[in-house]
Amino acid sequence: MSMELDEFTQAMARVPGPVAVATTVDAEGRRWGFTGSSFSSLSLSPPLVLICLDKGASTHRAFVSAERFMINILAEEQAGLARRFATSGVDRFAAGGVEPLELGLPGIPEAAARVACTLHQVLDGGDHSILVGRVEAVHVGDRSPLVYCDRSFLGLVAPHAAERAAAR
Template sequence: MPVDRLAFTRTMSRVPAPVTVATTADASGRRWGFTGSSFSSLSLDPPLVLICLDKGASTHGAFTSARHFLINVLAHDQSDVALRFATSGVDRFEAGDMTPCELGLPGLPEAAARIACTTHEILDGGDHSILVGRVEATHAGDRAPLVYSDRVFGRPVPNDQMAATG
């Protein structure tokens, strides 16, 4: 019996996920970006990460033909950036908060982390493409990351607070 779509999405909303904005630039220099929460490390040797992108997204062609892309792991107070890059029909870069970062790609200087990749492989993932990137450069900031769970943005609970409530 097939899994009910509503039950599946409701169940998956319970799984906390990092909130990222992936960026790239095409051959003409046009910048592209999208909000993604299906992001994960994949391999240490070689260093690989993955992010998933809806095949129907306006950014799909740019990312599947890109040589490089950058994953910006958003900081706890950057939900406005996540919402902007998830909105269709707007200039996602108009705010001016993206500057050239690793590999010259558009990035957020105040992101919790940045991972610059060369496109390693693009895999089929049903209605999504799985972009596998070979990590070329990283930056780890000192800000808490933004997470998404139960259809709301939040931030991880620091270890010292968990110990006090446990």
């Protein structure tokens, strides 16, 4: 194959993606979380979503053995939270902003949306694991989502929730 890995990485950086913080609690009650931009809906029936997690991440073991997890789709003003949950070697929960929400999972109250899941399946995805979650609870906020593209956070230009509702 003549493709260079660096070129592939550059090309994939051009694909806009949602910014999400995934959270869970292990059997000992310890909270875990990471920032991910490889998040997507997968199925409507049953309702399934997926998020990808590097197999070398410090959070990997906690998530692949979790019974449940939450996907917090960050709002456009939450780039600081995204950075905090992407930083290694720190207590990502110490600065606050996370509390028990749907299904008792750690959630971000001001997120653009939250999706609480039971772990449905873990699939091999090369150097990542693909966590498939069966959606058990959803909360839709009124903020526009944060997007990651070309190695930068972007606010998504989207109508406010009230404008969306009035347009229906």
